[in-house]
Amino acid sequence: MKLRQLQRDEAIVREHDQPSRSCLVIEGFAYRFKAASDGKRQIFSFQVRGEIPDLHSLHLKTMDHDLAALSPAIVGFIAHSDLLELCVQFPGVAGTLWRETLIDGSIFREWMLGIGQRQAQTRIAHLFCELYLRLDAVGLAQDWTVSLPITQEQLGDALGLSTVHVNRSLNGLRADSLITLGAGKLRIDDWDGLKDVADFDPAYLHLRQPKPSLHA
Amino acid sequence: MKLRQLQRDEAIVREHDQPSRSCLVIEGFAYRFKAASDGKRQIFSFQVRGEIPDLHSLHLKTMDHDLAALSPAIVGFIAHSDLLELCVQFPGVAGTLWRETLIDGSIFREWMLGIGQRQAQTRIAHLFCELYLRLDAVGLAQDWTVSLPITQEQLGDALGLSTVHVNRSLNGLRADSLITLGAGKLRIDDWDGLKDVADFDPAYLHLRQPKPSLHA
DNA sequence: CGCGTGATTGACCTTGCTCAAAACGAGTGG
DNA sequence: CCACTCGTTTTGAGCAAGGTCAATCACGCG
Numbered sequence: 001m002k003l004r005q006l007q008r009d010e011a012i013v014r015e016h017d018q019p020s021r022s023c024l025v026i027e028g029f030a031y032r033f034k035a036a037s038d039g040k041r042q043i044f045s046f047q048v049r050g051e052i053p054d055l056h057s058l059h060l061k062t063m064d065h066d067l068a069a070l071s072p073a074i075v076g077f078i079a080h081s082d083l084l085e086l087c088v089q090f091p092g093v094a095g096t097l098w099r100e101t102l103i104d105g106s107i108f109r110e111w112m113l114g115i116g117q118r119q120a121q122t123r124i125a126h127l128f129c130e131l132y133l134r135l136d137a138v139g140l141a142q143d144w145t146v147s148l149p150i151t152q153e154q155l156g157d158a159l160g161l162s163t164v165h166v167n168r169s170l171n172g173l174r175a176d177s178l179i180t181l182g183a184g185k186l187r188i189d190d191w192d193g194l195k196d197v198a199d200f201d202p203a204y205l206h207l208r209q210p211k212p213s214l215h216a
Numbered sequence: 217m218k219l220r221q222l223q224r225d226e227a228i229v230r231e232h233d234q235p236s237r238s239c240l241v242i243e244g245f246a247y248r249f250k251a252a253s254d255g256k257r258q259i260f261s262f263q264v265r266g267e268i269p270d271l272h273s274l275h276l277k278t279m280d281h282d283l284a285a286l287s288p289a290i291v292g293f294i295a296h297s298d299l300l301e302l303c304v305q306f307p308g309v310a311g312t313l314w315r316e317t318l319i320d321g322s323i324f325r326e327w328m329l330g331i332g333q334r335q336a337q338t339r340i341a342h343l344f345c346e347l348y349l350r351l352d353a354v355g356l357a358q359d360w361t362v363s364l365p366i367t368q369e370q371l372g373d374a375l376g377l378s379t380v381h382v383n384r385s386l387n388g389l390r391a392d393s394l395i396t397l398g399a400g401k402l403r404i405d406d407w408d409g410l411k412d413v414a415d416f417d418p419a420y421l422h423l424r425q426p427k428p429s430l431h432a
Numbered sequence: 433c434g435c436g437t438g439a440t441t442g443a444c445c446t447t448g449c450t451c452a453a454a455a456c457g458a459g460t461g462g
Numbered sequence: 463c464c465a466c467t468c469g470t471t472t473t474g475a476g477c478a479a480g481g482t483c484a485a486t487c488a489c490g491c492g
Contacts, residue, residue: 040333
């Protein structure tokens with residue numbers, strides 16, 4: 001597999017591209033977004049180790065959004081032809097990959113619910129709950145802490161909030177001793193409290209083995 | 217295939233269900249939504265004839281949202297076992313179905329962009345552009361008119377707006393002679409004008425044969 | 433030490449929300 | 463045909479969450 005080292009904010013695939021391969025996140029974070037014509041942009045996913053953010057390009061030839069590195073990252077590229085062959089030789093693979101794209105969609109739905117209906121603090125808290133569980137699922141969480149090299153502007157673009165309002169809402173969460181965010185790290189100081197203000201139910205992540213300790 | 221006649225707002229599948237079959241819309245409209253704990257709900261899709269709104273349940277065993285009839289409708293049910301068998305016997309079918317679920321995701325992304333970043337009038341106009349094209353694609357549009365039995369409350373739930381604001385924004389579109397909405401019908405009075413305020417680019421629908429007359 | 437990016441804060445403003453009342457219209461029973 | 467009802471649309475008035483603009487602060491880095 002062809003590897004590539006990426007700088008922060010470096011593009012991986014762009015809207016209108018017709019890629020012949022998909023990208024596997026090996027280290028760091030990737031994110032996807034789309035810009036409206038007035039320049040505002042919406043980020044609709046953050047992708048972590050082991051995910052294939054543009055797997056959909058296997059069946060949708062033209063990209064309808066951008067994919068880029070959130071932080072310095074390493075990604076691998078897998079040719080669509082190889083993926084298709086894998087699917088033919090091992091029928092289970094097709095189902096598994098399909099499932100991954102369906103979970104992607106499920107997360108979109110949850111984000112839509114958040115952006116459309118929830119208040120600022122709740123949205124932020126919800127995102128943190130989600131990212132924590134997803135990172136934990138691939139072994140990237142220790143001591144309630146995960147690496148999260150994200151700016152408040154990017155948070156705003158993902159949540160449909162202005163940078164200023166993200167900042168103020170974050171301070172609200174800090175004041176309630178729910179999280180510590182800074183220096184590229186997120187620490188959950190009070191999971192139950194955070195889950196509570198987040199209105200968080202992890203079912204939509206379709207994790208195979210929910211951690212009983214977390215999902216009580 | 218087992219058919220079923222549905223009343224307006226009748227549930228087809230519910231969150232937490234574990235269906236063993238998926239639903240094909242044969243006549244009328246279906247819609248999907250999820251409610252937050254404070255009772256507000258987000259609608260994230262309207263499904264038209266020929267679509268399989270809960271196809272994802274083929275690989276995600278537990279529903280993470282509700283599916284219901286928007287208007288009186290007829291749906292058919294297809295057992296997952298039959299679908300899986302079809303996929304094995306005709307490999308092309310799997311790809312086609314997978315593709316449908318990917319387009320579903322693409323539409324979610326566009327909606328997210330709208331809800332997160334666009335103004336009320338733009339959102340509404342965008343939705344109308346999308347629905348018109350999708351209905352036209354299955355032959356349900358004539359004379360710039362489509363059947364659209366939707367309330368302003370449902371529009372609001374889909375767009376992240378209050379009913380009152382939907383009403384006022386609709387009046388804005390009417391005042392600009394862009395649309396006529398009422399009596400369960402939507403007529404596009406000025407496609408180019410509507411497309412313009414909608415910031416609409418149909419690429420995300422991944423239609424196979426975009427109509428040159430419309431997409432100029 | 434000087435720079436540059438990102439975080440933070442203050443002041444003010446706008447979009448869209450809430451509450452509440454009124455108008456409308458299709459369907460029902462008299 | 464009319465009165466009544468229920469759901470939906472429309473309108474008014476006041477409010478608030480969140481946006482905008484702009485200045486300041488903090489900190490890692492060369």
